[in-house]
Amino acid sequence: MSGGERKRGRLTRRAFLIGAVAVAGGVAVGVQQVRRPHPNPLAGQDAEPGAVTLNPYLLINQDGVSIITPRAEMGQGVHTTLAALVAEELDLPWESVRTLHGPAAAAYYNAAALEAAVPIPSWDHGWLAEGLRDAAGVASKLLGMQITGGSTSTADAYLKMRKAGAAARVMLVQAAARRWRADTAALRTEAGQVLDPAGGRQLPYTALAADAATIEPPADPPLKPRAQWRLLGRGLPRVDMAAKCTGTAQFGIDVQLPGMRCATVVANPYLGGSRGGFDAGPAEAMRGVERVVDLGATHGDALAVVADNTWRAFQAARALEIDWQPAPGISGDSAAMLDAIAGSIDTLAPDATPRDDGDVDQALRIARAEARPAVKAEYRAPFLAHTTLEPPAAVALREPERLTLWCGHQAPTLLRDLAAEQAGLDPAQVDVRVQFLGGGFGRRAEVDFALQAAAVAEAMPGTPVKLTWTREADIRHDLYRPAAVARCTGVLDRNGLPETALLQIASPSVIRSFSGRVGLPAMGPDKLITEGAAMQPYHIPNYRVVGYAPASPVPLGNWRSVGASFNGFFHECFLDELAAAGGIDPLDMRLRLTRDYPFAQAVLEAVRELSGWDEPVAQDDSRRRGRGLAMTHSFGSTVAQVVEVSDGADGIRVERVHCVADVGLALDPGIIEAQMQSGIVYGLSAAIMEAITFRDGRAEQSNFHDYDALRLAQTPEIRVRILQSGDAPTGVGEPGTPPSKPALANAIYAATGKRLREYPFNKHVRFA
Amino acid sequence: MTPNPIDLMVNGVQHQLSVESEMPLLWVLRDVLGLTGTKFGCGVGQCGACTVRIGGAPVRSCTLPVGAVSGPVTTIEGLGTPEAPHPVQQAWIDAQVAQCGYCQSGQIIAAVCLLEQSPSPSPAEIEAVMTNLCRCGTYAQVRTAIARAAAALPASGGQA
Known part of the structure; x- marks a missing residue:
């Protein structure tokens, strides 16, 4: 990507106004740009070998069909419900459904999150309200913000993920009709297969996917009427349940890589405070401790301790001698803060x-x-405080021209862009791999802990680093x-x-x-x-x-x-x-x-x-x-x-x-x-x-x-x-x-x- | 100073470890043995995310020095697998307990220990023993799953 494009991409993000009304300001946008879909992140150079993708929500290989559920699974069951939207239209048996979070990508923008920012009651469906919501939806598409928040995931996905399933179904049926030289109207779909009842033939989607991928997706595929739903509208077994009951679900804090080091941070305990000197000597002399990294002002003057396991990093962090200084002129007393908040009504x-x-x-x-x-x-x-039970944690690996981040996150495209800026990379060179979230509640829409992990990895190229906050850090340094x-x-x-x-x-x-x-x-x-x-x-x-x-x-x-x-x-x-x-x-x-x-x-x-x-x-x-x-x-x-x-x-x-x-x-x-x-x-x-x-x-x-x-x-x-x-x-x-x-x-x-x-x-x- | 090797039996496998004897069992499990099903939540024995079974008792592994471990350790990985879950895990799946799931390894281990001690626990016993923190608030489903597991496990107890 050229420098000019990089700059424009950043300008677009910078022009994202969040306040009463969400608008993409300052960017001239043609109708074509609005209509053009975002590229399918499952296709192209990062595509899985041997796998076929029919749209950003579907990946089909020899083993079966995987549905991309590109929202943070933080307990709210969103992977299950989003998968059901696709599986319903695609006539997939529920037991066969596999889900993947998928990459951070503009294709997974959340329109409903910005539509909800329109300052009109949600029950108002008049022309002005709907017009503003449409405008916000267009803005969110242009900005490509992949967000899990504001209780918007299913509202956002309800139409588009059903359409993705329905479009894929049409393509698979056409592929079967071509193969059999049959009329599409005579074919139907059931249990992950296309059936030809008259001819007594059937083919699984896995066998048709490659042909289907050559067919132009229908723009407006018909959706199943609600009366014909098999999966939607009833309580389904959650797709993440067995893994979460057997200790096999992988949260950000669980990611393990060969040669990985373990780190933690010590940040300024004072609101808006500063740091005098520090002595890392005693900490660095401790067993298993590799180094202390000064993360500097952009990370709240935090120091990171890197060791060969998390406990040794925690121990060494306690041994750091740091001259923290309170901010001058900040009243650091919450009772006084509450009085000041009350007083603002008068002033x-x-x-x-x-x-x-x-x-x-x-x-x-x-x-x-x-x-x-x-x-x-x-x-x-x-x-x-949020106190997600999984404390903030992320794994980062910096390689030449590449940064990879593993963590639970509610805003992976935002994290990708900010991590790219921090590392001096293009967003396309940053790969955010979203894991299960041990609770979100809004805390994991924040980028602080993941950018810290990236900053430590920046200092240790080629070495994967897992950064884990203590609970004390979490409660003292929440947003x-x-x-x-x-x-x-x-x-x-x-x-x-x-x-x-x-x-x-x-x-x-x-x-x-x-x-x-x-x-x-x-x-x-x-x-x-x-x-x-x-x-x-x-x-x-x-x-x-x-x-x-x-x-x-x-x-x-x-x-x-x-x-x-x-x-x-x-x-x-x-x-x-x-x-x-x-x-x-x-x-x-x-x-x-x-x-x-x-x-x-x-x-x-x-x-x-x-x-x-x-x-x-x-x-x-x-x-x-x-x-x-x-x-x-x-x-x-x-x-x-x-x-x-x-x-x-x-x-x-x-x-x-x-x-x-x-x-x-x-x-x-x-x-x-x-x-x-x-x-x-x-x-x-x-x-x-x-x-x-x-x-x-x-x-x-x-x-x-x-x-x-x-x-x-x-x-x-x-x-x-x-x-x-x-x-x-x-x-x-x-x-x-x-x-x-x-x-x-x-x-x-x-x-x-x-x-x-x-x-x-x-x-x-x-x-x- | 090189500490003496520490012998540790986890899920039926014997390990010899050269770590500090004061290193908490939790971090030995997670960072040395790679058993990440046992979770870090607080580090001070308050939340129960790190609960493992030692000698039939639920133990908070984040505050237990590995040198003080007195018997074989069972973690969530030692109970069952997604393909062959332990009856208590199966009850958890059937009752659809987990939301974010982060606390559930500890909850399940605590419930296994409870049911071994008391195959048909009363609500008061459940309330006294199941003190693990769940930020998603799955407590009603935890109660349901324990009742289902009590019905499913052999009445003699002790199996697990």
Whole structure:
């Protein structure tokens, strides 16, 4: 590739704006460029010998058919569901399906991730909304960003991977028709073969693939009607299950190469701090230690220790003597940071006002004049870490004109481009091989750990290096879920229903922090600050949601459900307070506020039935009991939850969670149920016990003894019901998380009368 | 100083190792023997991802010096394979337990030890023993799989 092309490729990426609206700016683009498909990364010089590819999702060799499932498998079952989309159209028997993540490639761009950035409610399918989504889809194709995030993988793949399977089927049938000199209309497909019922003949796809590859793919192959689905719509055995239950699934941390060295890093513990001198002598003298590599300013002044095994690297890292220095002028105290975030509501101009119905100012003036009391509450949410159980880890190998990276990653094309820049290579010379992820939750959309591995490998050409973070490094050097504060003001009408609701939400911008790190410009307001509080399916006559974006010294990242992870808590706890002030049942109140949104009404009615909401709470022992309700629309899905708690001598127990999720169209109910449970456990863990606090510029937590999560004994029974109000799938991996925290807070209020406006709740109440 | 060789039996195979006796068993398994099914999660015995079986008991190998290993070690690789899984692994597959899967080696070893001690464990026994951390929250499926395995294993127990 010429230098000019390299530069243009970089410009295109640089022109990727992430803010309120995703646009490819500054690049003149012809219609042809939009229409032209990305090259098939399975073909060309890197093609597997003896294998045939019919499109970027299919590789056929003597052993059978492999489906490329180019999204990060981090537990959400995406390899299974994406494979089912292709296998359904291709009439492959499920038992024969094999999946490969495949290479990092523009062909695997995620259009839905950018379409979701359009600042219009997901339920709006009008011409403007759809037009903007189309524009965002075009932008994402041009940018070729392969991303697993925003709960978008199945929405993005739903049409294109079924079309890939259907197109391949047409080509295979034509190949058989040519071979047999038969009419394609007389042939059918079943169990990985083309059949000629009249002629009594059959040929497996493996025997037809080479011929099929010479046939022009149909542009718009017919798709199976839903009534004929065999695989989609039912719970399938996961393709990764046996490997994960036998220790044979390979995660990034498990990659082993001949001659491989093992490394770890020690980074500056101070936010924005600097480094004086260091003495590597004692560490380098230790057994098995090969060297200490100074990764320099671009890697946070981190030092890497390279040894012949990971434990010796860990030991030597502790022996490093480093003069770390705190940043001057940064208040490194999280309590003060939260106060500053709250204060920004008074001092900063709004970043965005994504909802502003009626006239909130006038309504509040009138209420004051009429001496009607306002309901006021301030809520706070802490910084959080992701703590994926697999700590950040990556393997890198630098060879002449080539860099290879092995790790679990949610954004492999971004990692490829940044690793190429760092190594002075062309992106085509960087090979990112995505492994299973031992948890993602947004943490593995970050490039820090993998670029560190690449930097160590740069210093040791020809030697593969595995870099593993300690858990302490992970918790002290995360890209944290930001702290957030909401100031809420509400006024009730004569019937006790909310007439006015004002939510002022302040939180440092994740988008700006992330894009600053990876060298992308971020422009426009940050929609994530209000996500999960704005664009909720409620009608309140005067209803305003305002976002503020104060600066923060803390590096920030995407944490499962992102802004909705605190906004669900703010919005739904405040609605509960309004219901209590108006003397109205919280579920009845929500039913009255959602009259314009039938899908939300259906979710509420279903959770009413599932949870037995209309039956009195059992009071049969010495424990005080209560139920709490919350509903959040996020990632295109609507999820309502009822949490049941009891309070006794040993503290509060979370007894049960009832969850109703409208996911548009349910492709795999088993996986969806598991994802709802997972999202709930992740949310309840944070609500009950998680917080990252800073003192003197350093994170105070370091391992699971002071940053824990729910274990089996504390985890409630979780019952899930799935609703399908649409004709396409919406988000599943994240929408279970936002309502879990407010439903728990509201249940604790119902049981104890105590309003919890800040989490983690174990600061305020005791849990059993 | 060259340490004395250390004898270690893992999954029925005898090894002689020239490593520091204080090196945690976890890193001997992963980085010396190449058995990567046993996972590193915390390094301080808090999460259970590194659980192996020694003498019938679940042991957190990240804090156990290899020199202190008192008997034969069974790791997840020693239980069964994808083609021939151990009954507890089969129960895990049937109950579709794993999500990201990173904690499941430790969960399965802990469950094998539990079922050997108590072939029909009560919910309270399960809660007391199954303390391994799962960030994906697969605990309901873990309970289901243990119940299935208890039903599938011979009532006499001890097999594994």
